[in-house]
Structure formats: C-alpha cells, structure tokens
Amino acid sequence: MLSSLLLPVLSLPACYAQSGEAVGNNKASSSQLSDAGLQLVPLTISSAGKTHKFTVEVAGTVEEQAQGLMFRQKLAPDEGMIFPFPEPRPASFWMKNTVIPLDIIFVRSDGTVESIAANTTPYSLEPVRSGEAVAAVLELAGGRAAELSIDAGDKVEWPR
Template structure:
C-alpha cells in the first residue's frame, strides 16, 4: 500500500512538468522564428579608420554576438557591426545563416587591427584572430581593401579609449 500511495503522490507532479516542457518547447520554437529576423536595433558607436567614418552596431551580449549580422540582405557601405567581448581571447567567427560576404577585422583593445579575414556567406569555415582580441568589426567584404586598410592599422573611437 505505501508504494501505491507514493505513485499516486508522484503522478500529479508529472502533468505540470509535462506542460512546462511543452510550453518551453513552444517558446524555444517561437524564439527560433524571431531569431530569423536580422537585428537592426542594437546600440551604435561611431568609429573611424583614418578619414573614413564607420557607423557600427554594437553586439555586447552573447545572444547579440551569436546572431550578429545573420539574415541581413543588405548593409550600407559605411555601416558594420562591432562585436565586443568581456575579455580578450582568440575570437573565431563563421558565416552560418549570414547572407552577405563580409570581412572581419580582429581588433585589439587599443584599436590595432590584428588581422583581417574575408568570409564567404552561409559557410561554417572558422575565421580566427591571430592573437587574443576583445573586438571584431565586420564590414561588407572589400571595405577595408578599397581603403588600403591592413593589419597594423589603428581604428579610433570610444571603445578603443582606455
């Protein structure tokens, strides 16, 4: 008899747990749909590369960084996205669900471009910084090359003033 009582006491707790799991799955499915929209409402910062101005959206949080420029079909020429990390580290990027060809500039705390990587849309190839960096600036592919900006060049702007 005690075993049956234990079963009876346990069964009512299964239904609420099952309902919670169904609700969680529905919320996650809904989040997947929302994630397929490009993020265009992030805070912005003005950067400069010599005489060239950059209007960069800033991705600070893990979710913002994970979505990045995914699903964007176009981006103005002098616009980009600055990925800001809490600590310097070897940062690696890929282009899954990213429709635009981009160049990633891996940037040190002082604004120095450590290295650049051209990245093909919708690929999972890894593109990494050659040494630990806190920032990665993604721009339309060719933006840096057209302006003769290479590794060693120093960007300016609020994030790099320490």
C-alpha cells in the first residue's frame, strides 16, 4: 500500500473513505446484485455515433474497491466494474492478484473518457495511472475498448 500523502492509491484500485463507507452516490436497487454481492447497474459508452451497453458491478466501498476484480477467472464482453470516487482525483491501479487482462478506462467528472490503459498485464505491480483527476474508473475485459473503438473523449453514463 502506498501512502495517501504520496498518491491516493491502495492495492487494485483505491479510494479514501471510512471503512464500509460508500464512496459513490449509487442509486441502484440493492435487489440487483452480482455473484460477488455488488450492485449491478447499466452503463453505456457513446463512441463514434454508436452506443455500447454494459452491466457493471459498482465497487462503492473501500473494501469493494480494494478487492476489485482480483481473482476473477473471466469477465464477459458486456460486463465490467465501475469505481466511483467521492471527489475527482488522480487514480492509480495495479493488477496484483488480477488473473485476466483488463482495459482500465479513466472517466472525468463530465463522463468523458480521459484515457485508456488497454490490455493491462495480469499480476503486474506496475502502477497504471490516469493523466489527470478523474471521477471514476471503469474496468472492462482486456481488448474490449479497441474492439468497440472506444477512445478518449467518448462518453460514459451510469446511474450515480
């Protein structure tokens, strides 16, 4: 774990809230839960005149964000995980204990894609960082952003 004075980072993704405190403003129904017990919400990405639909898990607490997609063996093409932050901040993730490659998409407060780290390396301890303060991070199956031509500036929308 890195010090919050140096970078706002914990192991695979991080955020700052009291233990168990929600870090996003999630309005999803608790009746829609993933196998991991996380809330499921619809998410769309608008790119080059097309809309791509996903169902994503919301990692809304410190514990959920620290766990992220670690140890998962698969991620369907229309699934992912969103990590909302209470306030925009520089984000840094790593792939420790993450079995599958991921596309890590950094999302600004206005919902636009700031940058994409494509096909991140499983188990890597190298930090994957946003280029500026972001409001959320979206993880999709590795290579999915390229398949759908998702790029910086595209729009990401989900219930917040």
